Amino acid sequence: MNPSLNGHHPRKRANYHTVVAIVEDKPGVLMRVASLFRRRGFNIESLTVGHSEMPGLSRMTIVVDGDSAPVEQVEKQLYKLIDVIKVSDLSQEDIVARELAMIKVRCNNVNRHELLDIANVFRADVVDIATNSIILQVVGDEDKIDGLIKMCEPYGIRELSRTGRIAMVRGTKTTTVHEPEPERIARIHQTQGRRVEGDLPFSSD
Amino acid sequence: MARMTGAQMVLEGLQREGVEVIFGYPGGVVLPLYDTLPQYPGIRHILVRHEQGAAHMADGYARASGRMGVCLGTSGPGATNLVTGICTAWMDSVPVFALTGNVSRTLLGKDGFQEADITGITHSITKHNYLVMRPEEIPLTIREAAHICRTGRPGPVLVDIPKDVFQESAEFDWPEQVHLRGYRPTYEGHAGMIRRAAELIDQARRPIIIAGHGVIWSDAQDELVALAEKAEIPVITTFLGIGAFPEAHRLSYGWLGMHGMFYANMAADNADLVIGVGMRFDDRAMGRFKDFNPGVKIIHIDIDPAEIGKNFPTAVPIVGSAKNVLPRLTEHVREAKHTEWLQWIDQVREEHPSLHIRESRRMLPQYVVRTLYEETEGNATIVTGVGQHQMWAGQHYFYKRPRQLISSGGLGTMGFELPGAIGAQVALPDAEVWAICGDGGFQMTMQELAVVVDENLPLKIAIFNNGYLGMVRQWQQLFYDRNFVAVAMTQPDFCKIADAYGIRAIRVETKAEVAPAIREARAHKGPILIDFMIDQEENVWPMVPAGAALSETIEAPAEELAR
Numbered sequence: 001m002n003p004s005l006n007g008h009h010p011r012k013r014a015n016y017h018t019v020v021a022i023v024e025d026k027p028g029v030l031m032r033v034a035s036l037f038r039r040r041g042f043n044i045e046s047l048t049v050g051h052s053e054m055p056g057l058s059r060m061t062i063v064v065d066g067d068s069a070p071v072e073q074v075e076k077q078l079y080k081l082i083d084v085i086k087v088s089d090l091s092q093e094d095i096v097a098r099e100l101a102m103i104k105v106r107c108n109n110v111n112r113h114e115l116l117d118i119a120n121v122f123r124a125d126v127v128d129i130a131t132n133s134i135i136l137q138v139v140g141d142e143d144k145i146d147g148l149i150k151m152c153e154p155y156g157i158r159e160l161s162r163t164g165r166i167a168m169v170r171g172t173k174t175t176t177v178h179e180p181e182p183e184r185i186a187r188i189h190q191t192q193g194r195r196v197e198g199d200l201p202f203s204s205d
Numbered sequence: 206m207a208r209m210t211g212a213q214m215v216l217e218g219l220q221r222e223g224v225e226v227i228f229g230y231p232g233g234v235v236l237p238l239y240d241t242l243p244q245y246p247g248i249r250h251i252l253v254r255h256e257q258g259a260a261h262m263a264d265g266y267a268r269a270s271g272r273m274g275v276c277l278g279t280s281g282p283g284a285t286n287l288v289t290g291i292c293t294a295w296m297d298s299v300p301v302f303a304l305t306g307n308v309s310r311t312l313l314g315k316d317g318f319q320e321a322d323i324t325g326i327t328h329s330i331t332k333h334n335y336l337v338m339r340p341e342e343i344p345l346t347i348r349e350a351a352h353i354c355r356t357g358r359p360g361p362v363l364v365d366i367p368k369d370v371f372q373e374s375a376e377f378d379w380p381e382q383v384h385l386r387g388y389r390p391t392y393e394g395h396a397g398m399i400r401r402a403a404e405l406i407d408q409a410r411r412p413i414i415i416a417g418h419g420v421i422w423s424d425a426q427d428e429l430v431a432l433a434e435k436a437e438i439p440v441i442t443t444f445l446g447i448g449a450f451p452e453a454h455r456l457s458y459g460w461l462g463m464h465g466m467f468y469a470n471m472a473a474d475n476a477d478l479v480i481g482v483g484m485r486f487d488d489r490a491m492g493r494f495k496d497f498n499p500g501v502k503i504i505h506i507d508i509d510p511a512e513i514g515k516n517f518p519t520a521v522p523i524v525g526s527a528k529n530v531l532p533r534l535t536e537h538v539r540e541a542k543h544t545e546w547l548q549w550i551d552q553v554r555e556e557h558p559s560l561h562i563r564e565s566r567r568m569l570p571q572y573v574v575r576t577l578y579e580e581t582e583g584n585a586t587i588v589t590g591v592g593q594h595q596m597w598a599g600q601h602y603f604y605k606r607p608r609q610l611i612s613s614g615g616l617g618t619m620g621f622e623l624p625g626a627i628g629a630q631v632a633l634p635d636a637e638v639w640a641i642c643g644d645g646g647f648q649m650t651m652q653e654l655a656v657v658v659d660e661n662l663p664l665k666i667a668i669f670n671n672g673y674l675g676m677v678r679q680w681q682q683l684f685y686d687r688n689f690v691a692v693a694m695t696q697p698d699f700c701k702i703a704d705a706y707g708i709r710a711i712r713v714e715t716k717a718e719v720a721p722a723i724r725e726a727r728a729h730k731g732p733i734l735i736d737f738m739i740d741q742e743e744n745v746w747p748m749v750p751a752g753a754a755l756s757e758t759i760e761a762p763a764e765e766l767a768r
Contacts (some may be wrong), residue, residue: 024387027336028324035328082333082353085387177386198358 218702419483
């Protein structure tokens, strides 16, 4: 068995916290957050970043190991970063949490049907197929993805890519920022290039 | 709006932020800025001899005056040389504005000559930093950076500007107000929490206030005195909090920590309520965390919410500035007397005086500090380096006002003394400023003597010369079985070094010469250096050994007292 996959057996998640941070969409923000976690010794289980519903703001979903640090400290330290606007700990909330994974599995004409059956049970999509392999795409919580991975392992997993968790609170409650910038400031921020187009040097993100 | 070059915008912006002094060192990429300096005669440029000195001077300037200090370096080594000074300011929450040049935009990321990713390097030691990629961004950046630097919990910021951005022109659009969605310091303090804190104070039988650097930065000395007097609460300070409470006050019990007063440590360890104001419960102050005063309740007042609950669980957290919170707390607490508690601490102080200087024919460093205190009538501003002399300066000089002792507490930066004192003297040209230097630390930054001469500063420099890295020697003696490694130093003739710079110098070799030398230095109008050849093997007491609890504070052993 591929030793690199040993880590994908179901993990203890008892003390994992999902923290959502709304941050300015500026060069270097990801580095600031990552560097903060590193130097304070907070363990990141996963971290995803993407656009939010507000122009100029990104949304980070960070799954942090609560055993490595009190989540309250994580939140407070995040707030110290000027580019971090709002932090919400979703641990006590009723949330929808999802992750996407692509799994490239070894297969042949004989066992492909079995794999398609398994994919069907997990509502995974086949997004690529070749003579000796197949790529399955699955969306769900970590347990579901772990389950599919486990089922695929006997066939031989050639490649695995997971996005990490994104999450949202159920119901009308949101973690969003309700305060647009004043027009003049927004104009300065926009026209004066606070969100510079194209790549910047050192933008580790 | 007017059209300006990037360099003009930087200086115009700094001027509008009230900057009068820049400590800097030129180099290739900041030449456009230096070319523009003569157009701004309101900004005085002080040429340092090493960029580390520039950062420490900006730091000393800020600590002495309460204003933002500005330092400037070129790209690459110029910028990296600032790092120690920036980190020093970061650990002690000092508003230092660091300005650096970088290589032109097209060369960024190409490992060009003298390129360093200084924004990447300083992420973790600045409140915020900026790489400015367009001249139009400069006014807003300067405004925001200065705002972040000196509001809330103050701290260093860095603005990095590529050479061609200094040269390009754009409209100067100065934003009147700063709007940062992610930065809203809380100054007020929560009313409900303040009432709860007052209740705890009213119930406490053995309350103690631990005042820190935050009291000094929010200028709340009077407010602290009012609270302490109304509820009769004894006050101790942290090392950086020295001066936050007048040490001659009847409720003052010195400062706590690794080399704090025995009775201050015992008071903190036996209190039933600790009111921490503008301090961060650092390990050097509190000893081993898990054995600090079990059962004590803590009220923590600090402007930085992240400090609350970081090291100790807090009964009542109050996020706000001491200046605002203390008067409201004073309003809510009942007048009280804690006679028994004060008597208990007085008793400990009587039995363990800590600051008693023994009779000795040797030139004890404690005696030098105490003589300086007496000769200056306790009015001088003292700037220290790091090590034994720093602790003696904290212990044996008695401070009456905030900003009177300037020292690198958090980072413990040797070499801070001389440039720090230069910065302080620039901020306070008429004040009597003494740089108390270690013989080790002095040699880390002594090239800045040239700045003392250039600027004709009346600085008094006292070197505590024991030919050792004294604090390290003390640790090797106590904890490494007297295995002295790499601590004895062959010192140069410091008086000749001073001579070489054109600074007067006095060598003091006996106890009898101490007071006359200090008098001579005070009478001298210009800068002067005194090389005190202090007793070589004197140790700092009391001491909480590294990793021990405050209750395990040890005092000078008998054999040392007999020396």
